[in-house]
Amino acid sequence: MASHVTPPKTAGTYARRGLVVVYLFLLVAWPVGLVVQKTFDGGLENLQAAFSDPDVVFALQLTVYVAVWAVVINTVFGVGISLLLVRQEFPGKNLLSAFIDLPLSVSPVVVGLALLLAYGGSNGVFGPALEDAGLQIAYATPGIILATAFVSLPLVIREIVPVLQEVGAEQEQAARSLGAGSWQTFRRITLPSIKWALLYGVVLSLARALGEFGAVKIISGNVVGQTQTATLIVEQKYQDFEQGAAYATSFLLALIAVAALVVVTFLRPEESPDGD
Amino acid sequence: MTTEILAPPTPTPTGRRGRGRARTNTLTRQSGLGLGLALTWFSLLVLIPLALIVIQAADGGWATFRDTLTDDQTFDALRLTVEQSLLVTVVNVVMGTLIAWVLVRDRFWGKRLLEVIIDIPFALPTIVAGLVLLSLYGPRSPIGIDVSNTERAVFLALLFVTLPFVVRTVQPVLLELDPEVEQAAASLGASQLTTVRRIILPALAPAITAGAALSFARGISEYGSLVLLSGNLPHTSEVASVRILTYIENGNEAAAASVAVLLLLVALAAILALQLVNRWVARRG
């Protein structure tokens, strides 16, 4: 394996290493460090101020509520569709598998517009009928959940599909021949083999869901204390020259996202060689 | 035994070709129901709303479409978006491949930290990304570089948010690359440069292409990180996404849809490119 070979270090090795380190330092590490530093400029003051602002607290709560719903929906949907894509044969499978990735490359603004066209209360296609039935989607929490679920939809699927393919169907078939039903097979055999990939996908989804901005800005209406999420309040606070609050909220959002990512990166066991 | 005819069996981790294990079943009633539910949800959430954009754009007729895109401000925004995305993609192809190379082939203290740094732009909320860049390259820059409200700001923001794409697509391929092939090339008298050019780059080409496609698509569609950083000045630092938002806020959904259709096409093209690359790689085994 490539990783076991340590080629002799030449001047080129150090030049490449230096270039990469400087590039990443200037582009990512330093700016991120500065935000952390600015958050703690006056000790814990910024954080305390942010936490005593009811609008910020509400926005954070809404964001967490929305993110959890979006992640739950994407996990259930993601596991289901991955099993279908890998283990079953049906017409249109290749097309579906291509379209599944679409949400990752569609602009958040386009997502917002699309959802507005479908679920807008006054001139959306389904919106008016749903509102007559008492379900408001656009400019309300369900709309924010939809937008968030949309943008993070493929993340779970992209993580578990390759693992399902690699593991193969034989263990599941063996379980079935030993008398396990569909649910038992899934819980006892399939789930343990995809759990790390699933966890990783969930964390990625969570990070994406906490941070969605463009799509949510359009579909939520951005009403303070009602539909304003954490990312939206960062923009508003910054533009209102309350930069301390903007930095503090950003720091919290970044902390959750990056911490989750770091934990999973380090927890995830190295791919064990199966050695047969 | 018949699997080979239907679909190529997935190579197992050890490289054995498992007969029968890649075999798929035709739908049972249970999974048919699941497929129905999944498709309904996917249509309601993704397909129908996106189709409505196309319908909305077509509804406005050719005239609206043309007028929107030839509008000075919109045209400049589109041009800026495409130009900067292309530029960023080129930088990513070079730097992303280099970073992946260093992460795979070099060993040094703190490498694991670099791995985490690569993923930060992906994990960070886009609005926070903008804020982060402002802190070093904004009006109060400690190093005296202020790119805010210029097209440089667009370039910088796109460079930040697209950082992981090429790195993360090239890295696994590089890991799988058999160093014996390089040693063989060297033993046949190839210089290091020749080995890179004739052996390594061709092997990485599909992954680089895929990463570039993702990076370009992301660049075209970026919004959040630009809000605070670029200032959205018409003709200077305003990108396509911002134009769409302005049209929406002005209640001009037809014009918004016209620009959105273009972005949607780019997204579809990126997906298509990815599929083609994947298929090509699968065929080469």
Place this chain on the structure above:
Amino acid sequence: MGIEIAGITKKFGDFVALEDIDLSIPSGQLTALLGPSGGGKSTLLRIIAGLESSDSGSVVIEGNDATRLPAQKRNVGFVFQHYAAFKHLSVRRNIAFGLEIRKRPKNEIKAKVDELLELVHLTQWADRLPSQLSGGQRQRMALARALAIEPTVLLLDEPFGALDAKVRKELRDWLRRLHDEVHVTTVFVTHDQEEALEVADSLVVINEGRIEQVGTPDDLYDKPASDFVLSFLGPVTTLGDKLIRPHDIDISRYEQAATAVGTITRWTRVGFEIRLEVTPEDVLHPEPVQVVVTRAEATALDLHEGDRVWLRPQVGADQVAGH
């Protein structure tokens, strides 16, 4: 009783994997499905197990119609070529799996698993993970796992295919002894004719989705129903326009009524036997004929390379019309 298969057909797209298969597998015996890769034998085994559905036809296992039963209700033990070990479970938990699914009491499961561990000689490995075992050990674990549910029939799909030659031979003998002890109706798929002839009570030769012949190893070896069976079950050569086994040819240095006359052009000694290549003088059949004699025969007949010899089938030898 045993397994009754009637009118099974299976297509994958345009490819016909199995065509109108009728077969009856007797109870308590060890039956081999033998044939070349891609011939349909694994598909048939998977249809019996319910892992694959047939397009038409029926499967009856020990008197119960299983055609529409899902795999988990057939009470069939299935052993996969690549073991299909549950990688996240210890050897003990792997073997206990089917019993846990059946919600047997804990002490009963423990007793049964201990007994099986003993049977497959894995007692000291009970708490290891499958990745810590060798291929042969993993396959024994898979076998114990399949036996734990006390299956009505035991099905093995190329069970020794992924193992190296020595382990393969050991496991093969061991399977034979195990079967003599347990007596469960057993069907195994193999493309190795030696394995099939050595282990099985009866053989089913399958090629291109059809059954070529069913019978005991002796039947098939001595009375092949087609040139396919003849050539699949051992070495063959062409004498005149017929296929025949090289050791069934009568060779002589003296003129006699013969199918072919030719010259010994090659002489290879392998252990106790001598392999000869005779180039015939017949312009219609110029391909060399392979002849096998023992060393004693070669001495008695005074054969040497370059000799002119007369060849004919031995009395009572099988011959099948060649192409």
